[in-house]
Amino acid sequence: MKLTASSSIPGNIPDTMEAMTLVGHGDFDMLQHNSAVAVPTILDNQVLIKVSAAGVNNTDINTRTAWYSKSSANSKDASWSGQALTFPRIQGADVCGEIVAVGKNVDPQRIGQRVLIEPCITHVNGKKLTSPWYFGSECDGGFAQYTSVDAVHAYAINSALSDIELASFPCSYSTAENMLTKANVSSQERVLITGASGGVGSAAVQLAKARGAFVIAITSREKREQLLSIGADQVIDRSDNLLTVLASNSVDVVIDLVAGKQWPQLLELLRPGGRYAVAGAIGGPMVDLDVRTLYLKDLSLFGCTVLQAGVFQALIKHIEQNNIKPLIAEVYALKDIPAAQRSFSQKQHVGKIVIDIK
Template sequence: MRAVLLTGFGGPEKLVYREDVPEPRPGPDEVRVRVGATALNNTDIWTREGAYGSADDPGSSAGWRREPLAFPRIQGADVAGRIDEVGAGVPASRVGERVLLDPMIYQGGERELVTTEYLGSERDGGFAEFVTVPAGNAHAVDTPLSDAQLATFPTAYATAMRMLNRAGVRPGESILVTGASGGVGSALIQLATIRGARVVAAVSGGKREQARELGADATIDREKLSTELPATSVDVVADVVAGPGFPSLLRALRPLGRYVVAGAIAGPLVETDLRTVYLQQLQLIGSSFGSHEDFRALLAHITGGELRPLLAATYPLRELRAAQEHFVRKNFFGKLVVTPGER
């Protein structure tokens, strides 16, 4: 089959397009999916660059579980397609089923989610013609959306769903979303709006109108947080940026406010005055990928037509390097997707 292999840690040159990769076969309780489309995520870039250190050695290169990766690896977590083969224990009637894949490979509850395997990191993913997953991770979908549009949802939207759930966002509350033009940020705008929250989106000046079209009630310039963001003005901050703006984000919270974080694009090391935390009785909440329960809730919104897919551009599989180079420039709104296409 055709696939792009990640051959080691490094730059885009570590991505090698091949047409002679052995096709995977589904094991017991697994299905094989013919890939229709796979979206790109920050994790693809950071894994390739070796940005995830192990728990014992933060400077080491590893995968999502902070354990050494096995190379070559096929990346790509956000996959839409059709089941074309099933393993033992899976009904043959599932062959031909159109599916969207939950990329979190774990069993159990929330504690197990913390040490989850991630499709395209600990297990070969969707930058290929075929991918295998546990049958429970392949969810049937009935929607007029294209495979490319469906692929924009899994990681970003399930991550956003978990952030909102972890922070307990309620109807009528106000929420500040950082990185609002990115995948998780734009998902947060839509999902928070669906649950009746008032959204303030922090975006670059040229993307304010797009954030409003998604449902944001107000926008602020992400470069001017310290001057444009009033103190004690929101109930929740949903942050994927961190970095130097962190103190301004905490100051923006009302008493008993909640700060939930699932990324640190601007830098993971931050400083703040802890008196802000304890005098205002704030909650600081960590979050990462969505749980299986979050994913099922997301599917209901997708099939109910409540979410707008943000497909910025598509690339053929053989041009994955170019797609990743586009991705790191961040000059787009929504998601980039690759498609295997025809031989």
């Protein structure tokens, strides 16, 4: 989609900004700190946002390393959407900031609003995309002092939480809420969550509890108390045999972020008519499926990438009503994103790693 800038930027906003740019697929040396990147010029239906903080996600690492490619790092399917990535690219999907300029079709009263950006992009300059983008993948994201997005994806937020705390929510919590929505989780259901100490997993624990579910979390033994403190009713060590600790047909819903070798046990745990939702494969993308388990138990499997309508608005409501709380593991400066990604990849944290861009 070729776009032409059509809205001017106020004179008090600089022409250039500090940003972390991804210049190609590969190791940490593909991340380059640059203090002279052009500030985005917004289109008629867009807003310019001064970024305050931005969270780190699996997608940042997966995109950099070409993990999404199903063939090789040199192929043209190594992005979130399965298309070739355009470099240089500014990553960063979790953004909290302030609107400082608007396109001519956007209400000027939005200037000054504190906002969170919906990371699943469905509209560009007022036109609906045939295939959604991911903020910081198919378009530049928030690892910079300024970023731009269609106004419909910039949600005003009224909260006493800090910018760093708010930046922990958009990607992980909307992903978790989307999984729970697609799986239609309701009160009193037994919900099993894998990878429960990560950003999405810990979000799913809180959001499932907000729905009144009984939450069973899988994590490492040393993170047990932290998961209990945010609402998990039961915590299982990830090295345990799930069918030994739990019983077959004992779970209504599985929220999976891990996949890997343990995956067949997840379907065995589901009751007849159970639902399985997946939005990650940090344990490995290739799994063994006995199709008899799938059809004889009448299971429903949900892949969860594109946000359902209303999911992000529901998340904003949860934040403003204090139904969920931010979990901040570490905070880094913009220039230290390589170090933040190293720490993220070690998986020793609970909650979110956030970049402070003020």
